[in-house]
Amino acid sequence: MIEVQDLTVRYGTFALRDVSFVLRAGERLAVLGPSGAGKTLLLETVMGARRPDRGRVLIDGREMTRVPPEARRIAYIPQDLALFPHLTVLENLRFGLRGHAARRASAGAIEEVVSMLGLEPLLARRDVATLSGGERQRLALGRALVVRPRVLFLDEPFASLDAATRTDLQRSLRAIVTRLGTTVFLVTHAFDEAFLLADGILLMMQGRIVQRGPAAAVFRGPRTVDAARFLNIRNILRLERIPAETAAALVRGRPPQAPPAHVAIRPEDVEIRTDRDGPGGADGGPGLVARVVDLFPAGSRVTVIVELADGGRIEASMPSASVASAGITGGAPIRVHLPAASMIALAEGA
Amino acid sequence: MRPGAALHATWLIAGLGLALALVLAMLASQVAFAGTAAPLAALAEPDVRAAIRLSLVCATIAAGLAMVVAIPSAFVLARWRFRGRVLIDALLDVPIILSPVAIGMTLLLVFRSGPGQWIESHVLRFVFEVPGIILAQFIIALALQIRVLKAAFESIDPRLELVARYLGCGPWGVLRRVTLPLARPGLIAAFVLGWGRAIGDYGATVTIAGTVRGKTDTIPTAIVLNWTSIRIEAAVALVMVLTVIALLVLLTVRLIAGGRRA
Numbered sequence: 288m289i290e291v292q293d294l295t296v297r298y299g300t301f302a303l304r305d306v307s308f309v310l311r312a313g314e315r316l317a318v319l320g321p322s323g324a325g326k327t328l329l330l331e332t333v334m335g336a337r338r339p340d341r342g343r344v345l346i347d348g349r350e351m352t353r354v355p356p357e358a359r360r361i362a363y364i365p366q367d368l369a370l371f372p373h374l375t376v377l378e379n380l381r382f383g384l385r386g387h388a389a390r391r392a393s394a395g396a397i398e399e400v401v402s403m404l405g406l407e408p409l410l411a412r413r414d415v416a417t418l419s420g421g422e423r424q425r426l427a428l429g430r431a432l433v434v435r436p437r438v439l440f441l442d443e444p445f446a447s448l449d450a451a452t453r454t455d456l457q458r459s460l461r462a463i464v465t466r467l468g469t470t471v472f473l474v475t476h477a478f479d480e481a482f483l484l485a486d487g488i489l490l491m492m493q494g495r496i497v498q499r500g501p502a503a504a505v506f507r508g509p510r511t512v513d514a515a516r517f518l519n520i521r522n523i524l525r526l527e528r529i530p531a532e533t534a535a536a537l538v539r540g541r542p543p544q545a546p547p548a549h550v551a552i553r554p555e556d557v558e559i560r561t562d563r564d565g566p567g568g569a570d571g572g573p574g575l576v577a578r579v580v581d582l583f584p585a586g587s588r589v590t591v592i593v594e595l596a597d598g599g600r601i602e603a604s605m606p607s608a609s610v611a612s613a614g615i616t617g618g619a620p621i622r623v624h625l626p627a628a629s630m631i632a633l634a635e636g637a
Numbered sequence: 638m639r640p641g642a643a644l645h646a647t648w649l650i651a652g653l654g655l656a657l658a659l660v661l662a663m664l665a666s667q668v669a670f671a672g673t674a675a676p677l678a679a680l681a682e683p684d685v686r687a688a689i690r691l692s693l694v695c696a697t698i699a700a701g702l703a704m705v706v707a708i709p710s711a712f713v714l715a716r717w718r719f720r721g722r723v724l725i726d727a728l729l730d731v732p733i734i735l736s737p738v739a740i741g742m743t744l745l746l747v748f749r750s751g752p753g754q755w756i757e758s759h760v761l762r763f764v765f766e767v768p769g770i771i772l773a774q775f776i777i778a779l780a781l782q783i784r785v786l787k788a789a790f791e792s793i794d795p796r797l798e799l800v801a802r803y804l805g806c807g808p809w810g811v812l813r814r815v816t817l818p819l820a821r822p823g824l825i826a827a828f829v830l831g832w833g834r835a836i837g838d839y840g841a842t843v844t845i846a847g848t849v850r851g852k853t854d855t856i857p858t859a860i861v862l863n864w865t866s867i868r869i870e871a872a873v874a875l876v877m878v879l880t881v882i883a884l885l886v887l888l889t890v891r892l893i894a895g896g897r898r899a
Contacts, residue, residue: 334803357802357803357804357807361803362803365796369796369797371819373815373818373821382814383805431804
């Protein structure tokens with residue numbers, strides 16, 4: 288278990304401020320945030336590569352601030368994997384077994400990891416430089432897991448892979464760490480990776496944790512405008528620009544001193560209706576008058592950009608077949624419905 | 638080919654040809670002057686053999702000892718960030734720029750000082766002695782070795798060392814299992830270049846150790862000694878030995894560099 292208490296770290300003009308969280312044994316936590324949010328700085332400080340200016344890091348209840356890296360029994364996979372180029376594949380895999388972990392690793396540790404990661408065909412290879420991106424990734428993972436770390440730290444380890452290999456490896460990593468019960472601390476800016484690999488998410492902006500919660504909850508309910516933008520929720524509107532009855536439904540039940548300043552709605556939750564569809568809509572109202580400005584194909588769906596009567600723009604994402612059957616084309620007059628149940632109330636800023 | 642391109646190619650080839658011709662002319666002149674029989678016969682002379690032996694021994698000891706100091710110095714300069722690093726870096730480069738005679742003279746001044754005289758009297762005699770040759774060559778080799786090793790350490794990704802520490806290696810383990818093996822081509826190149834520089838030194842060696850025939854004459858000092866004594870064949874024989882050594886050193890460094898690229 289990792290406990291981080293009131294961590295403050297300065298790095299040039301940037302600073303992490305008052306970061307606190309708990310990562311329980313066996314949990315997988317992803318620190319998610321845009322580039323420059325301080326994710327890697329947090330990871331390096333928690334794992335002990337940097338000294339904090341203030342605050343404490345405890346691993347399994349033990350103060351770790353002054354403990355040297357080799358005595359921490361944690362493993363780290365950086366973005367570039369850092370495989371040892373002067374060693375063979377097998378020597379890379381066994382590297383950690385000559386250190387502290389040798390006393391703890393069972394005789395079958397290597398065989399188990401090799402089998403789980405499908406590394407058998409690689410063991411005869413001498414030069415790690417000849418491995419493909421996916422093979423290098425599996426070897427780095429194997430090297431880290433062989434020592435049975437208390438926590439596995441990952442710094443955007445899949446960033447350099449193609450989409451198909453990345454997905455395969457993310458899934459096998461998830462299966463392996465679940466099977467081994469490994470505690471994982473992952474840093475990434477890719478929210479699909481965070482949602483796939485992690486149980487919980489720390490959303491980080493400008494050196495601060497702005498939201499923490501289960502992956503699905505953070506994804507469905509960002510609390511601030513910046514968080515919603517980072518999660519790629521394209522439609523962020525000031526509250527006064529949405530239909531009054533929808534706004535009233537959103538404000539209802541919230542404390543009076545904290546009314547939301549903005550609302551967000553995902554493009555797939557926006558409903559577009561034409562005259563062919565007749566009256567009615569998911570929000571129960573007449574909808575907002577608008578016209579189609581542009582259409583962008585996106586696989587089996589189409590992103591429809593519409594312009595409201597007041598000049599504001601909204602994105603909707605619709606199945607390609609629906610777009611064709613409804614006769615939605617550039618310049619077509621339409622009505623936009625924003626269901627209150629799909630709206631996310633947002634506070635200002637980060 | 639366009640006229641501009643032809644002129645460009647001619648300039649490149651002419652430059653290379655001239656440089657090569659100059660070096661070949663120097664080598665050919667050695668053989669043309671004395672042939673090969675006389676220098677080979679001179680190599681059998683005890684004085685000449687003693688000079689070669691002393692040069693090989695002193696340069697090897699000096700370059701070896703310099704490596705012991707150069708490795709940690711270069712590592713600190715490559716890895717640590719601290720106030721005054723740039724100044725220290727520049728100071729360590731001074732012997733590269735400074736004339737070897739000036740280095741030798743400075744060493745003489747050191748041994749004229751109080752602490753220097755105490756060392757001469759109670760620890761080891763350097764002035765006009767073999768340890769003086771080793772000390773002069775040590776300083777000359779050290780600066781070059783630090784430069785080569787610093788570049789070698791800087792080319793190693795520090796993340797490799799960090800990952801090794803998380804895999805259970807202490808600082809010595811990281812040095813032994815990651816840093817030094819990865820810097821191996823740089824280590825060999827630093828030793829060979831330092832050794833080559835040491836064996837070819839004249840100025841610093843002659844200033845601190847003099848040219849005592851059969852005692853402190855190394856190959857370069859013996860060349861001058863034989864030349865001024867009008868023993869031209871012996872001087873040319875030693876020049877040829879030095880030339881072969883230079884060629885071997887340079888080929889070794891290039892082979893290492895080639896292996897690294899591969």
